[in-house]
Amino acid sequence: MKVLAVDDDRVTLVTLERLLAKFGYEPLTALNGTDGLRLFLEHKPQILITDWMMPEMEGPTMVKTIRAFAESEYTYIIMLTSRNEKEDMMSGMLAGVDEFLSKPIDPDQLRARLRVGKRIMTLQASLASRVSELERERKHIKVLQGFLPICSYCKKIRDDENLWSQIEEYIAEHQANIQFSHSICPDCFETKVKPMQEAFFSKKREEVSELKSA
Amino acid sequence: MGDPAFTAELIDIMLDDGQVRVTNIRAAYDQQRMTDVGALAHSLKGAALNIGASNLATLCASIDDTVRKLGLTIEAQRIAELEREFSDVARELNDIKDALGS
Incomplete structure (x- = not known):
């Protein structure tokens, strides 16, 4: 790391x-904030340890810049400082610092904080990988949802449970805000209703003529 | 860290950088650039803490606090005191380095 x-x-x-x-760990070092920022952008380290007061660019400014430019890839930031006042800690945290380590460097404390950083970065990496996996799955589902099997003859729809239902039932189930009011289009009136009407009236006429002849 | 060569390397760095910082503090003071005096003293404090030079670190912190936190000017005597303290630290560091080499 x-x-x-x-x-x-x-x-x-x-x-x-x-x-x-x-x-x-794999160490990278810089003697000022500007070089630090350049190395950061070049190598994308997972953990950054920075001093507070430095020439050219102070630690908090560098941290703010990193947080602003690298939103998607998290970096665990430890601020190494001999300052320990509440106000300084607050402004460091507001700049984006995760942890503070006071000078002089205590090897055990450094190691412990690095372990915390490593744990968080490992969790972050696993979370990022799970999120991208879910995004891939969601895209796949979206593609599948885009296909809706429909019978070419009766226009029934096949649902997720492999059952065929009328299109109005399917839509009523999947689109809660839609309600059907049944009607007949002019084409269907001509091809379906009119013949039925004609058959009906013809039958009635036959019945009437039978009654008359009787 | 129990490595004489590494300790000697740190001593050399401290002697070189520390001397540069003390010289720069004197120059900044002579030109009355008090913010620079504070920043340089702060920086020297960090280095002093790392090698365990607590008197030098306290002196640096006091100069830093006076000029930067309180916004006051320090007396020339404090700079002279800092120079003396650094000379003492440098002598002690050289003694340690000699002992490591022997």
Whole structure:
């Protein structure tokens, strides 16, 4: 796992580099915020350890920039500082800092915070992978939902349970806000209703003539 | 971290960078750039804490607080005190380095 350490104090930076390598991380180092930001964009480390006060670009400004530009990929940020006042902690957290570590560096505390960061980044990666898996599945379902089997003759619809139903039943089930009012279109009137009417009246006429002849 | 070569490397860095910072603090003070004096003192404090030079760190913190938090000017005597303290730390660090090499 890549860890970027940014501090203008070379003693801190060399110590961090050594400790990170010892703890099994892949260290990257920068002596100021501008170089830190450049390395961040180049290598996309999962964890960032940064000093508060630095020349060119201060830690909180760098953190804000990273949070603004890399919304989709989370980075666990530890602020390394000799400041420990409530106001400073608050402004660091508002800038996007996850954790604070005070100077001088305590190797055990550093290791513990890195473990927390690693755990969170692993969870985040697994969550991101699950989300993208769900998105893929949703797309697939959408494609399948786009196909609605309909009988070419009677126009019945096959539902998700493989049952055939009338189109009005299907729509009434799947579109709760739609209600049907039955009517007859002119084409169906000509082809279906009119012949039935003619047959009916013809039968009636026959009945009347039979009655008359009787 | 129990590695004499690494400790010697840290001492060398502290001596080089620390001397540059002390010189820059003096220059900033002479030009009355108090914000720079505070920032440089703050930076030197971090390095001092890392090598366990607590007196130097306290002195740096006091200068940083005076000029940046309180917005006051410090007396020349405080800068001279800082220079003396750094010289003492440098001497001690050189002694440690010599002991590591022997």
